[in-house]
Amino acid sequence: MKLTDLTRRAGEWLRGAGPMHDVVISSRIRLARNLAGMPFLSRCAPAQQEELANRLRDTILEAKIAPGMLYVDIVSAGELDRELLVERHLISRQQAEAKHPCGVAVNADEDLAIMVNEEDHLRIQVLRSGLQLSETIGKIMQVDDTLEEHMDFAFHSRFGYLTACPSNVGTGLRVSVMLHLPALKMTGEVEKAFRAASDMHLAIRGLYGEGTEASGDFFQVSNQTTIGKTEERIVEEFCEQIIPNFIDYERRARESLLSRRCSAVEDKIFRSVSLLRSARLIGSDETMYLLSLVRMGVHMGKVKDIDLKTINELFLLTQPAHLQRILNRTMEPPERSEARAEFIRRRLGAT
Amino acid sequence: MTFKCDKCDKPATIHLTEIVDGQKTEKHLCEDCAVTEGITVKTNLPISQLLEDFVLQTSSSVEASQELNCDVCGLTYEQFREQTLLGCPNDYEAFAPVLGPLLERAQEGATQHIGKVPHRAGNDQKKQNAILRIRAELKGAIAAEDYERAAALRDQIKELENT
Ligand SMILES: [Zn+2]
Ligand SMILES: [Zn+2]
Numbered sequence: 001m002k003l004t005d006l007t008r009r010a011g012e013w014l015r016g017a018g019p020m021h022d023v024v025i026s027s028r029i030r031l032a033r034n035l036a037g038m039p040f041l042s043r044c045a046p047a048q049q050e051e052l053a054n055r056l057r058d059t060i061l062e063a064k065i066a067p068g069m070l071y072v073d074i075v076s077a078g079e080l081d082r083e084l085l086v087e088r089h090l091i092s093r094q095q096a097e098a099k100h101p102c103g104v105a106v107n108a109d110e111d112l113a114i115m116v117n118e119e120d121h122l123r124i125q126v127l128r129s130g131l132q133l134s135e136t137i138g139k140i141m142q143v144d145d146t147l148e149e150h151m152d153f154a155f156h157s158r159f160g161y162l163t164a165c166p167s168n169v170g171t172g173l174r175v176s177v178m179l180h181l182p183a184l185k186m187t188g189e190v191e192k193a194f195r196a197a198s199d200m201h202l203a204i205r206g207l208y209g210e211g212t213e214a215s216g217d218f219f220q221v222s223n224q225t226t227i228g229k230t231e232e233r234i235v236e237e238f239c240e241q242i243i244p245n246f247i248d249y250e251r252r253a254r255e256s257l258l259s260r261r262c263s264a265v266e267d268k269i270f271r272s273v274s275l276l277r278s279a280r281l282i283g284s285d286e287t288m289y290l291l292s293l294v295r296m297g298v299h300m301g302k303v304k305d306i307d308l309k310t311i312n313e314l315f316l317l318t319q320p321a322h323l324q325r326i327l328n329r330t331m332e333p334p335e336r337s338e339a340r341a342e343f344i345r346r347r348l349g350a351t
Numbered sequence: 352m353t354f355k356c357d358k359c360d361k362p363a364t365i366h367l368t369e370i371v372d373g374q375k376t377e378k379h380l381c382e383d384c385a386v387t388e389g390i391t392v393k394t395n396l397p398i399s400q401l402l403e404d405f406v407l408q409t410s411s412s413v414e415a416s417q418e419l420n421c422d423v424c425g426l427t428y429e430q431f432r433e434q435t436l437l438g439c440p441n442d443y444e445a446f447a448p449v450l451g452p453l454l455e456r457a458q459e460g461a462t463q464h465i466g467k468v469p470h471r472a473g474n475d476q477k478k479q480n481a482i483l484r485i486r487a488e489l490k491g492a493i494a495a496e497d498y499e500r501a502a503a504l505r506d507q508i509k510e511l512e513n514t
Contacts, residue, residue, distance in 0.1 A: 036440065037482035037512065043424045043438035045490050119436070141467070148469055154440040154479070159450075160464025162440045166450055167457060169443070171466040201459055227454060228461020 003072060003081055004325070011088055011110035011127070014312040018130020021308070022299040023247045025178040025218065026129055028089075029136045029235070031144055032163045032172035033122040036152040040164040041117055046100065049117060053101040056116045059150045060105045065143055068108030074098060080330070083321035089127060091115055112143065119164050120172075122147070131243055133175065137235045160227060170227025175238050179246055182217040182296045183253035186265075190219075193249045200242060201225050217292040221246070254300060269297035273306070277350035281337040287318050287344065306348060314347060354379035421445040423483045441480050482511050 013026040034040060035052070044052065057071050074082060074095060082096040090113040091104050102117035115123040124147070126140040154162040160170040168174070184190040194204055201224045206216065221242065223234055257265045272293040276282075295311050297303035316322060318340050324330055327339055354363040356379060363379035420427045422445070426438035431446060443450060454462045485507050492501040 034440065037479045037508075038486070039424050039439040039483065040437055042434065042436050043426065047493065048486075048490070144467075145470070153469055155469050156440070156443050156464075158463055159443050159454075160466060162437075162443055164436045166437065166454060169454070170458070170461075170464045173466075224457075225459045225461070227458050227464050230466045 003070065003077075003084070006084070006088065006106075006110065010313045010316045011090075013089070013111065013127045013129045014316055015129070015309060017308055018128055018132045020131040020243075020247055021129065023179055023181070023250045024131040024243065025180055026089075026127055027131055027133045027136050028125060028127045028176045028178070029133070029140050030174045030176070031122075031124040031140055032120040032161070032168045032174075033124065033144070033147070034154045034162060034164065035121050036154045038121065038154075041100075041119065041121065042164065050101045052121060053103060053117050056121065057103060057105070060114055060116070060147070063146055063150050065114075065146050066107035066109070066112055069105050070108075071103055071105045073101075073103045075101060080321050080324060084325060087316060087319045087321050090125075092118060094118065112139070114143075120168070131177070131239070131247075133177070133235050133239050137231060141231070167224075168226050171229070171231050171234065173226055173231050173234055174222055175234060176220050176222040177238060177243055179219050179221060179243075179250070180217060180292065180295060181219055181246070181250050182292050183257050184250050185217050186257060187253045189249070189253055193246060197221075197242060197245065200237070202242065216289065254296070258300060265300075266302060269293050269300070269302050273297070273303060273348075276344050277348050279341045279344070281334075282341040282344065283333070283337055284319055284340065287340060288315065291315055291318075310347060314344060317347075318344060356381035356384050358384040416449050419446050419449065423480055424487065439483055441483060478511060478514075482508055485511070 013028075018024070018027070035056075038044070038052065039048070041049065041052075053073075061069055061071060072081070072085065074085075074091065075098070077085075082091070085091045085104060086093055086096045088110070090106055090110070092115070095102060095104070095115055095118045098117075100117065102115070104116065105114040106112070111127050113125045113127070115125070124140060124143055126136045126143070128136050156162055161172040163169050163172055181190055181193075184193055197204070203222045203224055205220055206218065221238075223238070225234070272290040276287075276290050276294065291311055291314055294303055294306060295308070298306060298308055298311065317326060320333075320336060323336055323340055323343065326343070331339060355361070356363045359381060361381035361383070363381055417428050421438060421442045423441040424439035426442055426445075428446070428449070431437060431442070437443070437446070451462050485504050489501055489504040489508070492498075492504060
């Protein structure tokens with residue numbers, strides 16, 4: 001598999017329509033692991049970092065973890081490719097900007113990514129569409145077991161898996177669920193929903209759009225506590241309590257919008273559809289905003305001639321690096337706006 | 352591109368764009384102001400803040416904690432406080448007097464791992480620290496271009512890793 005093969009379609013997490021997809025975009029679990037007998041990355045000399053990166057790459061590729069594993073060396077990859085990986089949620093922004101030897105291994109289904117030499121020696125990530133945390137934890141533990149057959153991880157009887165930052169120590173496990181909450185945002189109740197969750201030790205942040213900007217309707221909910229609970233317990237809290245609450249709030253807000261402000265909501269949705277179908281110049285933030293409303297319209301049964309898959313793909317394929325890769329030319333923002341508008345019109349079957 | 356927080360002078364880390372009826376408004380906020388605005392909910396303070404608080408609260412132990420350092424990777428308490436990243440696995444022993452209370456505050460009171468344990472044994476701390484020490488020596492030998500010594504040290508590491 002080559003990196004260019006990835007460009008043409010979205011990963012499983014955006015292509016698939018997993019459970020609860022009206023509110024839950026994706027489920028992600030990440031494990032932080034470090035090799036025993038090695039300093040953490042910030043304390044490694046450049047030669048050691050290189051040795052580590054090569055050793056980890058070879059081990060991952062030889063361990064036959066998943067079919068069609070592709071390894072990308074971040075430093076030698078071009079800027080556009082690094083951006084592409086960030087847009088696909090396969091590497092962190094921090095890693096995209098790294099100058100030290102590091103990389104990422106990605107499987108053919110693109111639901112598994114193993115970052116090498118990020119903050120920790122290894123960051124294993126499994127990403128699925130909708131609410132699929134039990135599938136996700138099952139898969140990531142399998143990957144961890146397989147890797148463990150080939151190397152020793154730094155482990156302490158009291159502190160568990162040792163990580164470069166103490167905020168990940170213990171399980172090294174971070175659950176992140178991405179939610180689409182347009183109705184709560186519209187009714188102004190999103191803050192109330194977050195406050196209700198504030199004693200559950202969660203981090204909630206807006207999803208970042210292009211550059212430093214964030215689109216208003218997408219939120220990522222993650223656990224903060226990584227020690228003192230089993231991996232299964234952390235996941236259970238999300239599946240049984242935290243996420244069902246958010247789903248419930250958002251669904252109720254959608255119902256209330258439909259019963260109280262139906263024409264205002266329909267107006268917003270159908271204006272968004274026409275804008276996307278007729279705009280000649282459109283930026284990525286406005287695209288995100290409009291797609292978010294259309295996505296809600298599809299789930300409300302208002303928009304019938306656009307399917308979820310198309311919308312989900314547009315979220316990804318209209319982002320700067322993807323757009324430039326698909327059209328196979330580098331473009332400055334003004335030129336991108338024109339190309340983006342045309343791309344969207346074609347995908348939505350407009351003239 | 353760096354922004355200052357709209358509400359205070361700290362650097363903004365949360366950036367929001369809202370487009371309402373074609374009117375675009377931008378908000379740039381620091382973590383703290385974002386919390387008061389209800390945009391992000393942060394129940395745990397960042398490690399750096401926790402360290403700061405810990406030092407302030409237990410002023411009698413300031414000197415004691417400042418003397419902590421790791422004799423394996425050489426990390427000092429001051430360096431840990433600055434970058435909030437640890438240097439090697441042994442730091443969890445070397446800085447345990449600080450890390451215990453720190454984790455208690457950051458992690459809902461827990462400092463004992465009860466989750467998964469690696470299947471493979473041979474992971475004992477003493478051996479790992481011995482390997483780490485030899486690796487530090489190896490770094491020095493390579494820097495001094497003493498390749499004979501470097502080769503001998505590499506053999507020692509291999510031997511230890513395979514026992
Ligand atoms: Zn502020
Ligand atoms: Zn150390």
